[in-house]
Amino acid sequence: MARVALSGQDLSIEFVWSWYEDQKEALFDFRSKVFSAISLSSILPNEKFIGMTTDELNAYFEESENELEHLVCFDLISATESLLRSDFYARVYNKDKSGLGRTFREIEKGFGNKISLEEHIINSWKEIVVARKSDFSDFLALLRYRHWLAHGRYWIPKLGREHYSPSVTYNIVERVFNIVDDGQ
Amino acid sequence: MENIDSFEEFLRKKKDEENSNRTDWPARLDKWLESIDVFYMQIREWLTEFEQEGFLRIVMDKEVNLNEEFVGSYKTKRMDIYIGNDLISIIPKGTLIIGSYGRLDMRGTKGEILIIQPEWNDWKFAKRTPRLETWDVKAESFKKILQDLV
Numbered sequence: 001m002a003r004v005a006l007s008g009q010d011l012s013i014e015f016v017w018s019w020y021e022d023q024k025e026a027l028f029d030f031r032s033k034v035f036s037a038i039s040l041s042s043i044l045p046n047e048k049f050i051g052m053t054t055d056e057l058n059a060y061f062e063e064s065e066n067e068l069e070h071l072v073c074f075d076l077i078s079a080t081e082s083l084l085r086s087d088f089y090a091r092v093y094n095k096d097k098s099g100l101g102r103t104f105r106e107i108e109k110g111f112g113n114k115i116s117l118e119e120h121i122i123n124s125w126k127e128i129v130v131a132r133k134s135d136f137s138d139f140l141a142l143l144r145y146r147h148w149l150a151h152g153r154y155w156i157p158k159l160g161r162e163h164y165s166p167s168v169t170y171n172i173v174e175r176v177f178n179i180v181d182d183g184q
Numbered sequence: 185m186e187n188i189d190s191f192e193e194f195l196r197k198k199k200d201e202e203n204s205n206r207t208d209w210p211a212r213l214d215k216w217l218e219s220i221d222v223f224y225m226q227i228r229e230w231l232t233e234f235e236q237e238g239f240l241r242i243v244m245d246k247e248v249n250l251n252e253e254f255v256g257s258y259k260t261k262r263m264d265i266y267i268g269n270d271l272i273s274i275i276p277k278g279t280l281i282i283g284s285y286g287r288l289d290m291r292g293t294k295g296e297i298l299i300i301q302p303e304w305n306d307w308k309f310a311k312r313t314p315r316l317e318t319w320d321v322k323a324e325s326f327k328k329i330l331q332d333l334v
Contacts, residue, residue, distance in 0.1 A: 037282055050300065051287055052282045
């Protein structure tokens with residue numbers, strides 16, 4: 001079976017969070033600059049905002065912030081998938097002797113390059129870290145949100161909670177990172 | 185104590201900013217309302233002959249209540265133009281508008297177009313396509329838009 005060539009371009013969740021904070025601050029500064037064009041004629045507004053009322057501007061920037069939050073959540077979840085899959089292949093290729101390593105090698109033998117994140121990798125972890133399996137259940141629920149984002153959001157998702165904010169998402173993926181970092 | 189001082193400093197800075205960029209909001213409101221009146225008179229003038237011949241009817245009996253930051257609450261009027269069985273309304277949206285001293289929305293059954301005034305009493309049609317396109321509101325362009333909206 002051909003080995004998966006790992007890119008090494010995985011993102012850390014710390015980097016994603018730091019980037020999120022930068023973008024949020026930049027967005028707020030931009031919003032403030034656009035709003036000041038209402039009362040200060042010395043500020044030339046970006047053409048696309050010309051003709052907008054304050055309510056329309058508020059709605060525009062609220063939507064921008066929501067979009068930023070969706071993309072940040074998507075990045076956080078993707079970084080976690082990358083961690084879990086990279087860990088999977090590391091255990092397989094390095095012939096890891098742990099119980100999880102053995103399970104992963106059997107799965108890899110049986111399914112080759114059709115390894116399911118949910119069914120194979122996460123379910124294997126849940127059997128090993130029984131005391132912390134709810135952390136993986138939370139992550140599985142979060143994957144429904146990732147799936148919705150990745151496929152264009154055209155349906156009303158059943159997420160089990162009304163809203164995944166970046167901080168809720170970070171909290172969930174950080175627990176998965178901690179479990180993987182702790183090793184088995 | 186240190187926090188109180190820095191807060192006071194912050195307030196002073198904001199006050200200085202306000203003083204150096206002061207907008208006389210009551211005067212701005214007066215000018216905005218006056219500009220609407222002048223614009224409505226201009227429209228009436230463009231359409232007088234058609235109104236006299238009974239092709240259309242202009243009604244201005246509906247008030248528009250607006251409430252804007254800094255400016256406060258005020259009332260103005262909308263202009264309704266009846267052409268046959270169709271209605272085109274010109275509705276003031278406010279004076280706190282990006283890149284403009286005010287905006288009116290012109291609505292008909294087939295759509296809507298913005299009217300803004302980047303300079304006082306210099307009205308422009310504005311449309312996003314998606315880039316912003318603007319052109320002068322003159323007698324002919326106004327009549328063309330009336331036709332497009334119904």
